Amino acid sequence: MNPVRSAHVRVPCSTSNLGPGFDTVGLALTRYLSVRFTPGHPDDGLELVRGGTLASLAGPPDEDLLLQAFLARIGAAGVEEPAGTLTVTSEIPVARGLGSSAAALVAGWSVAGAALGLDSDPRGAFLHACGIDGHGDNAAPCTFGGLRAVVRTTEGPRVVALELSEDVGFAYAAPAAGISTQAAREALPRTVEHATAVHGLGRLAALIQGLATADADLIRVGVRDELHVPHRLPLIPGAYNAIGAGYDAGAWGVTISGAGSGLIAMCAPADAPAVAAAMHDVFRVGSDDPECVGFALEPDRVGVVQLPK
Numbered sequence: 613m614n615p616v617r618s619a620h621v622r623v624p625c626s627t628s629n630l631g632p633g634f635d636t637v638g639l640a641l642t643r644y645l646s647v648r649f650t651p652g653h654p655d656d657g658l659e660l661v662r663g664g665t666l667a668s669l670a671g672p673p674d675e676d677l678l679l680q681a682f683l684a685r686i687g688a689a690g691v692e693e694p695a696g697t698l699t700v701t702s703e704i705p706v707a708r709g710l711g712s713s714a715a716a717l718v719a720g721w722s723v724a725g726a727a728l729g730l731d732s733d734p735r736g737a738f739l740h741a742c743g744i745d746g747h748g749d750n751a752a753p754c755t756f757g758g759l760r761a762v763v764r765t766t767e768g769p770r771v772v773a774l775e776l777s778e779d780v781g782f783a784y785a786a787p788a789a790g791i792s793t794q795a796a797r798e799a800l801p802r803t804v805e806h807a808t809a810v811h812g813l814g815r816l817a818a819l820i821q822g823l824a825t826a827d828a829d830l831i832r833v834g835v836r837d838e839l840h841v842p843h844r845l846p847l848i849p850g851a852y853n854a855i856g857a858g859y860d861a862g863a864w865g866v867t868i869s870g871a872g873s874g875l876i877a878m879c880a881p882a883d884a885p886a887v888a889a890a891m892h893d894v895f896r897v898g899s900d901d902p903e904c905v906g907f908a909l910e911p912d913r914v915g916v917v918q919l920p921k
Contacts, residue, residue: 616686616694618921619726622646623719624757624912625704626711627784627876628749631819631835631867632812637761637774638711640753640912641782645702645715646919647678649727652696663701665712677713681720681740689728698723705905707790709870711750717741718755722916734916742769750870757915759823776911779826781881783863785891785906786874787849788899796871799843808838819865823878828864831878835865848873854894861890884908 623645628638652659660673673679678700683693700719704712721737734755741751748762752771759776762769819834821827845851845868854875858866862883869876877887885908892906 615691616649616651616696616727617729618648618650619723620646620648620919620921621719621723621726621916622919623715623722623754623916624914625715626750626753627709627782627869628711628753629837629840629868629870630876631837631841631865632816632839633749633761633819634812634837634839635747635749636763637759637816637820638749638753639759639776639782640757640915641710641784641909642912643703643705643710643907643909645700645704645712645719647698647700647719647723648921649682649723650697650699651694651727654695656695658693658695659697661697661699663699665702665704665706666700669706676716677744678716678720681717681744682724684740685721685724685736686728689730691728694727705786705790705874705903707792707873708786708905709791709868709872709874709876710784711754711870713793714741714745714750715754717744718751718916722918726918732918737916738771739768753912753915755915757913758911774820775824777824777826779881780823780831781879781884782909782911783858783877783879783884783888783891783906784869784874784909785854785858785888785895786869786904787895788901788903789849789873790903791844791847791872793871795847796840796844799847800840801843804839812837812839822864831864835867835878837867841868844868844872848875850895850897851875854891857890857894858887861887863887866891881910
């Protein structure tokens with residue numbers, strides 16, 4: 613008897629860091645990765661088929677994060693590698709600061725559990741993704757949805773739900789060139805002054821309250837950062853001008869999305885398309901590369917879900 617069955621899950625993208633919320637705060641947004649597992653004949657092996665933004669990935673399947681997470685969950689259940697097809701389709705730009713790696717890890721773990729007929733295990737998916745990725749500010753929102761903070765404790769990472777007003781909209785834009793997480797990490801200084809850390813804590817408090825109440829002034833003040841943003845902006849061609857264009861179009865606050873190269877803006881929901889277009893227009897000057905993107909986004913408040921098979 614085949615121990616696995618057909619399964620289908622969907623995971624949202626996420627923006628993280630959010631200015632002074634470095635490695636701590638993330639938000640799930642409405643671009644998705646979906647993966648469907650279809651059992652096959654035992655002699656056929658396991659096949660990975662990529663589509664959407666993942667179609668051009670050149671890495672071998674055994675280095676794919678989603679496949680690794682899928683096999684880790686299967687192995688944890690004491691089941692041998694199943695035969696079948698994993699069909700993965702993503703709307704999430706890769707290496708652009710929207711949590712594509714965390715989404716892949718959560719999706720792989722979750723679709724494996726569904727294929728095994730196990731109860732939904734979002735906490736397990738989060739812990740697996742957090743353990744591989746090293747920090748949970750993308751894994752938490754794409755698993756649980758909404759605006760989340762991750763607190764490191766002696767008992768492991770704790771996920772905290774934060775309030776987010778429905779009157780805050782989001783706009784995203786990214787240049788054609790991506791940034792690897794490693795390159796973004798290497799751009800950071802090894803130490804920061806005590807005063808810099810203190811200033812960041814105050815701004816983070818302002819940002820969290822601003823997002824909860826749609827207070828444009830608090831968001832404008834709160835999004836400013838000294839820990840990572842000034843060190844990463846030079847890695848993003850056109851970033852300074854794109855940020856200025858976002859503010860001119862009505863943004864309340866603009867910062868780097870995740871580690872970059874994308875930018876995320878907070879604004880009135882009705883202004884989000886215009887803000888995204890303004891930032892996108894800066895990035896696409898002199899380039900018609902389809903990897904240069906810009907679009908409005910809404911919060912995803914659900915996280916990973918199982919879909920009809």
